[in-house]
Amino acid sequence: MHKHRILLLTIIVCGAFALALAQKKPREVERKVPPQGNASAEQNKATARRVFDELYTQGRFGEANQVYAPNCKVQFGNRSVSLDQGISEARGWKSAAPDLVMTANQITANGDVVTVNWTARGTHTGQGHGLKPTGKHILMHGRSVFRFANGKIVEATTDEYRDELFRQLGVPKTTASIVDATEKLVSAVRQLLPDPLYASLQ
Numbered sequence: 001m002h003k004h005r006i007l008l009l010t011i012i013v014c015g016a017f018a019l020a021l022a023q024k025k026p027r028e029v030e031r032k033v034p035p036q037g038n039a040s041a042e043q044n045k046a047t048a049r050r051v052f053d054e055l056y057t058q059g060r061f062g063e064a065n066q067v068y069a070p071n072c073k074v075q076f077g078n079r080s081v082s083l084d085q086g087i088s089e090a091r092g093w094k095s096a097a098p099d100l101v102m103t104a105n106q107i108t109a110n111g112d113v114v115t116v117n118w119t120a121r122g123t124h125t126g127q128g129h130g131l132k133p134t135g136k137h138i139l140m141h142g143r144s145v146f147r148f149a150n151g152k153i154v155e156a157t158t159d160e161y162r163d164e165l166f167r168q169l170g171v172p173k174t175t176a177s178i179v180d181a182t183e184k185l186v187s188a189v190r191q192l193l194p195d196p197l198y199a200s201l202q
Contacts, residue, residue, distance in 0.1 A: 041109040044148045048114040049104050051144075051153075056102040056120075059094045061087055069152040077160025086156070093165075096128025097138060112148045117141070120161075124169055134169050 050067055054060045064087050074086035081089070094100055100122035108115050120140045125133050140161060147155040166173075 041111075041114075043151060044112065044114050044146075045107045045109050047148070047151065047153070048107055048116055048144075048146050051146075052102040052104040052116065052118055056090060056094065056100065059091075061091055061094075067153060068156070069149065069154045072153055073155045075155075075157040076162070077158075079160060092128040094128070096126050096131060096133075097122030097124050098126045099123050100138075114146045114148065116144045116146070118144065131169065131171065136169055138165065138168055140164060140168070 047067055050063075054063060055067065064083070068083055070083070072083040074081050074083055076086075100120065103119045103121075104116045105119055106117040118141070120138060120142070122138045124131070124136050124138060127133065142159040142161055144156060144158040146153045146157075
């Protein structure tokens with residue numbers, strides 16, 4: 001009889017211990033796993049920041065495929081361009097202003113959409129977009145809106161900036177029109193020819 005009591009008591013204690021462990025584990029897992037939505041929004045904001053810190057400011061345009069989806073739609077105001085054209089345009093301005101720094105002043109996320117208010121500063125001392133260096137300083141403010149899917153940008157909409165940039169550089173409207181036409185021609189050629197032949201145009 002005494003043995004049965006000890007056995008019963010052992011079973012009850014072990015059962016209570018096992019029940020306590022079973023209830024404790026889900027709570028620990030729950031605390032360790034952050035809400036999926038917040039983690040995704042923060043990751044998208046960090047990726048959007050890379051556009052300004054790494055691509056535009058540091059000129060690491062070769063990393064664009066880590067940030068943008070291959071079929072990303074790019075818009076500057078009412079102007080629609082391919083991702084390749086958008087990157088080429090950015091390369092041209094970085095070449096024209098080698099000290100260009102683009103600062104993401106404010107980054108906000110709403111679902112899969114990230115909005116960045118930015119400032120661009122630089123000095124027009126280099127060659128780019130067919131413009132001769134003027135030595136003039138550039139200071140511009142703008143806004144970009146990025147839509148994300150699977151951690152990459154699938155749509156990028158930026159305020160049209162060229163009119164203000166040309167004004168600051170003192171570029172006449174006729175020259176600005178020529179620059180625009182040249183960009184369209186280069187873009188068309190780049191789409192027709194294989195990579196090695198137009199790599200020098202980038």
